[in-house]
Amino acid sequence: MKLIEPTNFIEEEINKDLASGKAKEVITRFPPEPSGYWHIGHCKAITIDFETAKKYGGYTYLRMDDTNPAKEDGDFANSYLADLAWLGYKPKKLIYASEAYFDGMYEIAEQLIKNGDAYVDEQSAEEISATRGTLTTPGKESPYRNRPWQESLQIFRDMKAGKYADGSVVLRAKIDMAHPNINMRDPIIYRVLHAHHYRTGDKWCIYPMYDYAHPLEDAMEGVTFSLCDMSFEDHRPLYNWVLEKGWKKPYPPRQIEFAKLNLENVLLGKRHLKQLVNDKKVMGWDDPRFLTIVGMKRRGYTAQGIKDFIKSAGVTKADSVIPLSALDYHIRNDLNQIATRAMVVLDPLKVLITNYEGEEEVLIDNNPNDETAGQHKALFSKEIYIEKEDFSLNPPPKYNRLVVGGIVRLKGAYIIKCNKVVYGKNGEIDHLECEYVPNTKSGNDTSGIKCKGTIHFVSANNCFEITIRNFKNLIKDEYIDPIKAMSEGVTLDEMLTPNSMTESKALAENFLKKAKIEDKFQFMRKGYYCVDKDSTKDNMIFNYTISLKDGFKMPKPTK
């Protein structure tokens, strides 16, 4: 296997192992426990696992790390397959650790007992906890620690046969109760659990612990590099101990840790998201305000944008917190290349073109940055709607939209001049009276008139009402680190932005009637939106994905 030009420390380590012959190929795994929905943090791990292996011509397994029947559920496992496919990754194989490796792990456990490397402890959970010692003091050895291995083996077999109650006995690795690393103080490697497993049913009533299971799963699978987050760094000595005592074969897997992804003003914890779902603060796990995969997908984020963001963040061991603006950048960047342009007036103001009768087609580029995207037809007619904020009675400096007596270009159509503001009974502006300049049609402008502003519009004869779902960040700006805030006593409720989801109506070009769920559009000059799954034939709902960058700083109103 050839070496590559490393782009991060993990690849440097892999290169070293490949060069020295410690490893022969790069096979990785992504090992979720099927007990919750994936979020953007998982995307980082997934991306690293899959991209790293791919770069070396290796491959990646998707392995359900389902060693705890009390927490796991097959629905989650199925959701992962869909999420992974959406992200654009295809695992070499889907493996359920429970089905594939439980037998092998059990055999190895018996071997460990026979070798004197593991023993059955009959102390209570409280006793085990109390004798583990503390961060600064060593633990005490269990009275069962040096019992004959034959005794341990017999009990272990009886545990497996169902003769012991939950919590009454455990199998422990015999390492060192005085070890400065607490993980090495005779860790429990098997516990009794009479629970129904979503894959293996009632076949087992003893289940291996993570620290014992993970290295053996990796080894049996043929994984060569087991990449995980920094919180497992302290577990690496145990990972290696299990391999050394239980696996004993050449080319064991190597665990390498990297720092996980943290974002400002974002809550990702399963517990907290679940609370928000249960309390009906959001629409569900796929709420567009969540950075779960299903949430981001519904919001209109693209897999490409998410992956670009993750790659841009890099792979290191240092703690970091990335502002949301970095994610926004990559989402916009990708959407800019793929989203179809459309004209939608979010807050309509009626305009009558006094010197125009009838109607005519105008052509709008589907994507000015992509010639192959084609064009679609919009309409110009006597009665149109423009955005309220595109007209001003007392314009701020550098305002180049419509003012009384001023001109503006209607995107794809004519230049118009505003002659009169017509007020309604309540004193509000009812509509504008404008005239169009005949020889200024887009693509055919012979007038020579220079017009600074271009605004979007819809024709009354070519629009329909849609529903817009607007989103604000779920967490208030001041809570950059929500978990920390909670630890300081702030409640989840206090951190929530009030009315972070609102609905409004807008007028869209008829062209948008054909749009299907998840289709992505740029509402010109406003932002990116996508069709929500709640849409019906009579009520199309568009989710606000993200705004366009706005270089014009609208000054505060003058009065």
Place this chain on the structure above:
RNA sequence: AGGGGUGUAGCCAAGCGGUAAGGCACAAGACUUUGACUCUUGCAUGCGUAGGUUCAAAUCCUGCCACCCCUGCCA
């Protein structure tokens, strides 16, 4: 003297003894029939800190400081 990690700009991050890449954000300007996109320019005499080694140190050595993780029969 518990153990394990990490400190480079507002935020990420290259750098691996030869004189601080790049991106985000921000600012100014050009272009523009989207105030988008694109383009140009600016943005660390400084690499947690104090010493030391060297012709030369973000890189090597020593001390100190700060922050993160670890006492589940969770993963």
